[in-house]
Amino acid sequence: MKELAGRLTALDPDAGAAVRVIAYFDRLAESRAGVEALVRGAAVLAGCPARLVDPDRRVHVRVEADGIRRDAGPPPDPAWPSAPLDPEGAGALWLERAGAGPGAVSTRAEPTRVGTEPLAAAPSVVDAVLLERAAGALRVVLDRTRGRAPADDPALVETLLDATAPEQARVHAARRLGLDPASPARAVAPLNGRPRVISGVVPPGGPARADAALPFSVLRGTVDAGPGGAPARTEGADPAAEQAGTRSGTGLPAARLGIGPAVPVLELPRSWAEARTALRFTAEGTAQDPGPRVVYADELGGIALLADLVAPGSEPPPDVRALETAAATAPWLPATLHAVASTASLRAAAAGINLHHSTLQDRLTHAEHLLGWPIRTPQGRLRLQLALAMRRLARP
């Protein structure tokens, strides 16, 4: 049938092939085909791998063009044609159509493409019909077989993260949420939004590393954008996924996140507590509030102890007051000091904030004068790092 499908598209690039595609998926739906059969249909008819990722329901199915299921694959490419499963959620069906993006030429896609340059970024007519039909059928099957995702139920997540809830109740909540008790999970604290739980193996590290860590799934509520409504750019995050308000494929919101350590499911309250602590170390990543938008509790080490010493909204320690005073006279100061504190060399720091090396030196001399301590010695650098961390912790 692979050859047959190929022949169909070659002979009859648009309308005829689209009609076949519709008939194929209608028939699958009529005979109540399962999720894998639908994804396989998309892969076989498209002649490229197809991937269904539905973080809400913890579904990850990837089938290659030969019809064989191979769930591992490259990280999603925002240039691939895709269709969302529903307008609200993070779930989507993707066609791994390499080179389907702007300006690229794909031999497989070529015969089915309408027009040339102006439409190059849009999926071909056949791909679009295929995605629409397959996603529509998948929506129905997922609703039928998996129900509305229990992950939508914030009460279950809350129970799971509540140390005072009886163990029996937390076991029940974990089961309802579809969590595998044998595999570790992490609690995730977004700045504005409901708690989340990430199950499966997710490496600690920045968002870039988390983004690459498929397959795993996230229990989540609604997609929330970053503060102010618009998701802010995050280093290493996927621009297309951010447009959808999520980090690519993970279903994590593009907001500031504290991520707790991976723990057995029944110890999630501890992971949640540490996630909230980690959240306090995050920053907006702007010039006035520089710093990481995602912090893993595992990576804080002894710095985490500061969180107990500096309460939010309390009178800041003297070094933080010095920072605030200095920032009031020199708006460039927070971003510059963050660059210096978080970069391996001054040269790299200068490059990171687009400054000439000698300009940076001049600024640092000025900053040292304002702060009243050296920041280019190891001791001074540590003092600066602590001051920057405490500045975030002291925020109300």
Add this chain to the structure above:
Amino acid sequence: MTHVPPPFDPELAAALELIKDMISPGLTPDEIAEVRQGPGIQMLAGLDLTMGGAFEVEERQVPGPEGEPDISLLICRPAAPESAGPRPVIYHVHGGGMIIGNNRVGVDVPLAWAQALDAVVVSVEYRLAPEHPHPAPVEDVYAGLLWTADHAAELGADPERIVIAGASAGGGLCAALALLTRDRKGPQPIGQVLMCPMLDDRNDTPSTYQMAGLGVWDRTANETGWNALLGSRRGGPDVPAYAAPARAEDLTGLPPAFLDVGSAETFRDEVVAYASRIWQAGGVAELHVWPGGFHGFDGFAPQAAVSQAARGAHVAWLRRLLGV
């Protein structure tokens, strides 16, 4: 008796939507010539028999049955040098209802096995009915087996490890070949793979009625094929077992058999009955009835999950048989 058919597997039903304009369930005698030239046969011309260079392919003319024309064998040998001595042989007999096809039809299946098992594939061309009624097809198939066994060394193959295999009419001819070579004390294959085999000219089992007008190869097509092979003898009292193996009274002394068939096809009941009779005769058989499978489903829709399972079962059985 109910004639409600079992449903097709969802993926297979969807695949039928795609091929329904090319393949119709029925086939009447006046359509034979057209189907012989149809797109299915034409597509075979483009088939890469070397499987991307894995096989060396030659077509050989070898003697046919005594007093009859030569027959053609398609011989595909692994291109890599033998490492473990003479190779097993898959002796392949193509399908096509006794009336259509050539030795390339369905040969991709044994070639895929041979790649997995390091075997030689020999696919025999036999004369087709109605121009050449019984016993021409089965005698050609037998002549090809004789040549293969006699010339195995030439092919780097082991004459003691010949597996006969075929789908549809090819499966029926393999079952007949196993009977014939048993009775003539010819070469003894070590196994027979009978995929949705065409075994019974009587065309009167419940499944033949149940699936009329549905899927691929219904009772009308089946009648066309058997009439071509047997003429007015079809369904009568004197049809030989070498034409329709379901007629065999003695199924003892046969090589181990692998049989499979779809639950939603004409041949279901005759295949199940044949497997049962092999067991009743004290023989060895493995039978799979693939739920919702139409005739030849794994060839038409190899990507479907049930097709993948069927093809996996073929290779698994061959591995156990051959000990590789």
